Amino acid sequence: MKKNLFSMASAELAARILAFVLTIVIARNFGASAFGELSVAQIIGTYISILVVFGLNTIGIRELAKNEFAESIVTNIHKIKLAFFLVTNVISVVIYLMASYDPHTKLLVLLYIFSSSLLAVMDLSWVFNGFSMMKYTSLVRIFQQFLFVLLAAALLYFTPLGVLALPISLAISALVTGVYAIYLLKRSKLISSMNFKEMFNFTRFSLDEIKLFTNSGKIFLSAILVQVYTSSGALIVSHYHSAAVVGLYNANLKITILLVAIPSIIVTVLFPLLSGANDGRRKELFNSSLKTMCVIALPISIGGVITSYHLIGLLYGAEYLGASASFKILIIGIFFSFINYVLGYLLISHNSEKMFLRMVIISSVVNMSLNFLLIPRFGIIAASATSVLAELIITIGYSYKIHRLQFFSIEIGWVGRMAFVSLLFAALVMTFNYFTPIIVTLAMSCISYALLVYFFRLMPFIARPKKVLQANAL
Structure with missing residues (x-):
């Protein structure tokens, strides 16, 4: 698990950081208004990509972790995704021709719909995840993101395309990465073959394909609703306020998107293990991961609230300082978001999708209202x-x-130590923030917190060696 976690962490963080650096460059050079228009197009593209995936990746990982028939699962899932890709893009073109919005905005949205849905179809990383072969997932992820950033930078610098360069670069990188992923699948021999002829046979769908479709419905609905309560705010803001205001909010969202790479990495590695484990092992994995999420998330939320004004200024410049107040609020939600990743994937691994979906529906309705x-x-x-x-x-x-379900294993001593460290860390960050520049504050805060975590033995893998040595001595 540690090897897989390191592979995923290094690749995912590198990919997210590359994308975030590109985001900062765009935000600073094109201004808040253009950045706001871009964010709306990206959000619409994300909704379409969720529709194309339709929760099938998660179901596929779970089935592959149970050692089911790999070739048929991969073929069936990609056949359904291809069908969704064709339908959504045809409908999008029709809407594009009928809509009366600004031609540049329409084209930007249409390109993002095509590129995002193409990336969803060409994504084969879930196959590697299902076999717990995270090194291949890492290769695919970093390859796609590096190629995207390289193409986007070249098109932005050498052509007059402006922000249209981003969806064009995304489409090219998705296509090339898909071919590379197929090569890795054949090289790794995880699956013997892919039935491309059956993938494009849309005249009939087998019972297995229909079963995959119906089983993934709840995951799809949950994913759409999660997207609703994370991004619907930006869409509604765009309706009532200027594009510049949307740009400010999008600047905050981009930071949170970078941060949630951390729980995403952990649960990507954890989910196949949870799915294939018995209840005892599942409980152990869950509680260790939950502690890890708390240890990572609390300093992010605490530090983000205290340093918000200077942090936004450092990243985006003076034009975006108006986003700092809302960022203070949004960064608090990072803690709950981290926790929800572990809680939600435990429920899915335990075949409790109904509860997963029920809570997402309730929160989405409250959020939208x-x-x-x-x-x-x-x-x-x-x-x-x-x-x-x-x-x-x-x-x-x-x-x-x-x-x-009796999966919680609460340790009062650990909770007390975590609370004390959080309060002490908050005091240290406030002191650093008052007396030192933001970069120094961030560096000193990270070092201080790492020392506190180690001294108070808050991480599960730090506390474990002593117990292991005692057991061996007996």
């Missing part, structure tokens, strides 16, 4: 607050279900 009610008056402050509330609702619901 409050967004329409509050955003017209309070803008991005309301959008941030409703996102945090949605995450909190999900945390409460998931925790209740997991408590009933």
